[in-house]
Amino acid sequence: MTIPLRLTLNGQPREIALDDPRxxxxxxxxxxxxxxxxxxxxxxxxxxACTVLVDGRRINSCLTLAASLDGAEVLTIEGLAEGDRLxxxxxxxxxxxxxxxxFCTPGxxxxxxxxxxxxHAGTDPExxxxxxxxxxxxxxxxxxxLEAVEDAAGQAEHREDAA
Amino acid sequence: MRTFDYIxxxxxxxxxxxxxxxxxxxxxxxxxxxxLMKGGVATPERVVxxxxxxxxxxxxxxxxxxxxxxxxxxxxxLAHDAMFEKTYPMVAEALLAGASAQLxxxxxxxxxxxxxxxxxxxxxxxxxxxxxxxxxxCAALGHATRIHAxxxxxxxxxxxxxxxxxxxxxxxxxxxxxxxxxxxxxVPLTAFHHLPGDHPERETELQPGELITGLRLPPxxxxxxxxxxxxxVRDRTSYAFAVVSAAAALTLEAGGRIGQARLALGGLxxxxxxxxxAEAALSGQAPSPEAFAKAAAAALAGAKPTGEANAFxxxxxxxxxxxxxxxxxxxxxxxxxxxxxxxxxxx
Numbered sequence: 001m002t003i004p005l006r007l008t009l010n011g012q013p014r015e016i017a018l019d020d021p022r023x024x025x026x027x028x029x030x031x032x033x034x035x036x037x038x039x040x041x042x043x044x045x046x047x048x049a050c051t052v053l054v055d056g057r058r059i060n061s062c063l064t065l066a067a068s069l070d071g072a073e074v075l076t077i078e079g080l081a082e083g084d085r086l087x088x089x090x091x092x093x094x095x096x097x098x099x100x101x102x103f104c105t106p107g108x109x110x111x112x113x114x115x116x117x118x119x120h121a122g123t124d125p126e127x128x129x130x131x132x133x134x135x136x137x138x139x140x141x142x143x144x145x146l147e148a149v150e151d152a153a154g155q156a157e158h159r160e161d162a163a
Numbered sequence: 164m165r166t167f168d169y170i171x172x173x174x175x176x177x178x179x180x181x182x183x184x185x186x187x188x189x190x191x192x193x194x195x196x197x198x199l200m201k202g203g204v205a206t207p208e209r210v211v212x213x214x215x216x217x218x219x220x221x222x223x224x225x226x227x228x229x230x231x232x233x234x235x236x237x238x239x240x241l242a243h244d245a246m247f248e249k250t251y252p253m254v255a256e257a258l259l260a261g262a263s264a265q266l267x268x269x270x271x272x273x274x275x276x277x278x279x280x281x282x283x284x285x286x287x288x289x290x291x292x293x294x295x296x297x298x299x300x301c302a303a304l305g306h307a308t309r310i311h312a313x314x315x316x317x318x319x320x321x322x323x324x325x326x327x328x329x330x331x332x333x334x335x336x337x338x339x340x341x342x343x344x345x346x347x348x349x350v351p352l353t354a355f356h357h358l359p360g361d362h363p364e365r366e367t368e369l370q371p372g373e374l375i376t377g378l379r380l381p382p383x384x385x386x387x388x389x390x391x392x393x394x395x396v397r398d399r400t401s402y403a404f405a406v407v408s409a410a411a412a413l414t415l416e417a418g419g420r421i422g423q424a425r426l427a428l429g430g431l432x433x434x435x436x437x438x439x440x441a442e443a444a445l446s447g448q449a450p451s452p453e454a455f456a457k458a459a460a461a462a463l464a465g466a467k468p469t470g471e472a473n474a475f476x477x478x479x480x481x482x483x484x485x486x487x488x489x490x491x492x493x494x495x496x497x498x499x500x501x502x503x504x505x506x507x508x509x510x
Contacts, residue, residue: 021166051265057239065197065212068193068212070215127501130502130503131264133263134262135263
């Protein structure tokens, strides 16, 4: 049984013939489309390393069956930068040293992009920590991650004020 | 994961028809179902994907003051809906106290009701479990842990229901709207989940093919908006299931006495635990530690641990109930705290 799937992936329309209904979005990205930025940590929705945006919202791609996403827009870490210009959240993670080994980083960054878009946390550190609780970092780089997200959220607020 | 046939119906009647075939599971976000399928706990032969069904994704205030929530509304959309948060603040707080932001962005209203227990002997896919493999026994009994039941359990199953959302919904008399082969019907949320008894495998009121289409909060549910809180005690302050939780809501009369009271407890049983006597004991009383203690005692009447490991939950639940009632009497905060439902948060 082949399941036809139309996605907009990092801005590009894609038509995919899915040969197995068990394929998750994470496995589709990593194993079939060569996008290995989203990481397979726990593969059970507990660590957040697989976080991507679907229709603008952050979700765990490991728990999402690809077949259920026909017509969706998917944004992964590979689609975040504009050429050589990093996304402000990526730049903030570098500026604040928001990682050590880097394995959880794509998920952290996509989750932070989603958090800032949601607009409920602002720059309140307690609300940012709570809003980022679905992303684990085994190196314990949380202090830098928090600073990076605060900084990027503050920049996003300034851009909105200016607009 | 065992393979399955994937079916994408175009309408609710088509979904219901497809769902009547034995071995079929409905898929919404899949945040619980896909996880259970990966672990070999759920092994459906057919998966009916309802995520794109039309007409099940809206939140509507009805002319009589009730609110209807479509089954496919995502947890985060409901919690952040301006009307909903203002009118049913303890429901919004419970939603935001559950899971992680990623999971809340995906998980649906109906899926929340249908989520399975997190009893580790159920989810390991191999231990004897009367829920997963009827007649195989209960491996949890005798190995009781802190998540197991102290109310409504039987020798066949001591699991608890993990939902936060369902606890305030039970307190507010929510109604589950269901479509089935014989048409539409409704079930009060308090009757939707079954206690284990002799048949722990019969988890809900749903019959084969029946599909939750929505939830309704009756008009009276809005009258508690000024004095309603959800309080959740857990092993870490975010992204963890409740050990014990409480939804408490009051109406206060002009003289400051309690008009109506609602109290439901989570983490104690296979369904939100609501006791009429506890609520009746508060009606007409001045809000006071003594009145709240009396109500909490009534809510815990008959509680029995399954072993030494969960005996502490009875006293913990009593204290959580009293604290939630105290917070409700003090008034709903203007904004949901940064750490929703946490005993460590501000307010």
